[in-house]
Amino acid sequence: MKDRLTHAEIVRLDGQVTGLECGTMSVKTEGSPYGVTKGLLRSFRFQVNGTSLVLYSPESAIPFYGKVELPLADGDDVCLAIASEALDGQHLVYGLRHPADPRVFVAFAAGSLEFQPDRQMYYLPRLPRFWGKSRGWQASRFGVAAIMAFCLFNYLARGERVEHGLSAYVVMNSIVAVALAGYLLTIAYGALRWRLNLPTLRQRNLLAVLHALEVFDKSTIRAV
Template sequence: MAKRPTTRKRPRPSSIGTSASTRPDAQEKLPDEVKDRLTHAEIVRLDGEVAGLECGTMWVKTEGSQYGVTKGLLRSFRFHVNGTSVVLYSPESAIPFYAKVGLSLANGDNVCLAIASEALDGQHLVYGFRRPADPRVFVAFAAGSLDFQPDRQMYYLPRLPRFWGKSRWRQAFRFGVAAVMALCLFRYLAHGERVEDGFSAYVVMNSIVGVALAGYLLTIVYGSLRWRLNLPTQRQRNLLAVLHVLEVRDKSTICAV
């Protein structure tokens, strides 16, 4: 059995999820050697018992809603495994395309983690975890919302695809609905328009929306084809590394958090 480390109590996370070391000015002065170290981080395995568990919430800026940039709430689970400090982020509310999932982590739980080999502010980011008694494998896709935090160190670590399973198609559906609404609006505004020479504004605006929609759908199809043809993108390769570390053989057991 792994020895439970002795830890000091950490201050409670602030409501905005930032600290003195994660302000924009600190990000601007991030040394090149630190950026290089983070860029070459790997996804590695860590086994042991959960100790010193602390839970909190933090507000983050998100993208993907029909209203543009907004705010969502993430949960944070900070704990130690075999003396290594780690942090796991999962959605609480208003995180686009991901809903809250019950994570019944507790001190003393035996877990297998996929973490970044390099630490941010002394803590290693958890990409995924599983427990022997639970058939599910939890993968932290929603942690990508941290990309929009003032602390841009997260940007240099390996990143997972922003979407998994049905979440990408939900986004495509919302994008399609917005496009249809735009086309209807253009049609209403162009009612009675006189076209004396060249294309009408209605045709031009519809063409722009059509090109944008087609481009986005092609992006989705491109990513899906590469995944199915075993020609993964860089982010998909990172996901495969997580699944390899956690020894996932059945992808239907993946639970996106």
């Protein structure tokens, strides 16, 4: 199973939506493997040309992604980008587009979760964790956490006596600064490779989604 999913590709599927079923599922989004923060994902299960499919999108409390109303209903003619291999009999949907609609809906949120709805989803192709504004939100949140840490260390260091070497205040602030710089450089690295047409593996998967859906204008992407 693992080898088969690892070698899955992102392929195109066109047809009419039938048997649409909508539901929600609670997922762990942050913290330890036992979970600290939970959110809700919506699940859309349906068939196209006899192929069973599932599309996940945010409902609430999913970091960096908000709820988006998908134009999906029974009888719709759709163009999909899906995993070539099925997981538990269902193919994961990466992208959705109506032929007459310029927007393309790309399922970033499920792949960005620290703890997936199904652990085996890790073996399927994965998209970038962040897209568009979500990258800025992630950097901003990390920056705010760093500022709070600096302020806390400054408060705790009041009255500290330093006789030899560096103070604990300087050491701790240096650690936070290095962590912040490393994180921001990671985000900048991914953005730079995208702009220079030197995509990472996850970015190549995104390009495969856009190619399958025949999308050439990236401004039409709606992250879900």
